Amino acid sequence: MKNQPRANNKKSAVLTLTGVIAMLLLTATKVMPSSDLAGYSVFVGIAFFFIVEAAEKVPGDQSGLRFHTIAADLKKPRVLFWALLPSVSGILTLILGTLLFSGGFAAHVMGRTSALLSFDQAALLIGQVVLAAFGEEIAYRGFFFGKASKIFPVWLCAILSSAAFAAGHIAAGSLGIVVYDIAAIFIDSLLFTVIYQKTGNCVISTFSHILANLVSIAATLAFF
Numbered sequence: 001m002k003n004q005p006r007a008n009n010k011k012s013a014v015l016t017l018t019g020v021i022a023m024l025l026l027t028a029t030k031v032m033p034s035s036d037l038a039g040y041s042v043f044v045g046i047a048f049f050f051i052v053e054a055a056e057k058v059p060g061d062q063s064g065l066r067f068h069t070i071a072a073d074l075k076k077p078r079v080l081f082w083a084l085l086p087s088v089s090g091i092l093t094l095i096l097g098t099l100l101f102s103g104g105f106a107a108h109v110m111g112r113t114s115a116l117l118s119f120d121q122a123a124l125l126i127g128q129v130v131l132a133a134f135g136e137e138i139a140y141r142g143f144f145f146g147k148a149s150k151i152f153p154v155w156l157c158a159i160l161s162s163a164a165f166a167a168g169h170i171a172a173g174s175l176g177i178v179v180y181d182i183a184a185i186f187i188d189s190l191l192f193t194v195i196y197q198k199t200g201n202c203v204i205s206t207f208s209h210i211l212a213n214l215v216s217i218a219a220t221l222a223f224f
Contacts, residue, residue, distance in 0.1 A: 009056075011055050012056045015048060015051055016143075016147040016148055016151060017151070018048070019045065019144075019147075020144055022048075023044050026040050027167050030168065039168070042135050043135075044139070045140060046138045046143070048147075064202055065202055065203060066201045069201060073201050076199060077198075082191065082198065083208040084211070086209070089187060089188055090212050090213075093216075098223055106220050108177045109216075109220050111171060112181070126214070132213075133210045136209065138202055140161050140162075141161070141192055141195075141196040144164065144165075145158060145161040145193050145196060146200070161193065162189035166185040
């Protein structure tokens, strides 16, 4: 029985590495313009999050996905500040992007998201934003960062998970706009990672992600 925890840890590490590598390989297919495989990295991350938690036999109060501790997690020091920061970042990104690229940046963002979001139906749009953010937070914060940081340094996992998250949002466009857009997404991903690190709960980072997306969409529509 003494070897059981060690065996579980080894199994968890193997599963985590498998899931992370699969996500990175799928994201790497972004180099092929006609490929839609990169989007499946989110589903892989979600699946491995639950697989690893089951393998680790994580108690409910220690899970990276908790609804019953939302109130307590929001009360943790400076969590609300960090949760609101991506919304502020989104507005500043749009303002600076408009100054640098005129209407080109807003058009790029609209083009990048139009295939996934129904801008002509408000209720459906909100539902899509919620589901997309929730899935991405489970995959990239709960699994990629949360589980991998038990094996590798936190800073490395934060950078790799954010780089993969940003790369998954690459869309065709002028080089300057694409680089600016991905850099902004990378920074926002780091902010979501800080929120997860402070709370250990991707429900809180999801709230921040949803709010940031809604604020950015509203601001982009206003500019566009």
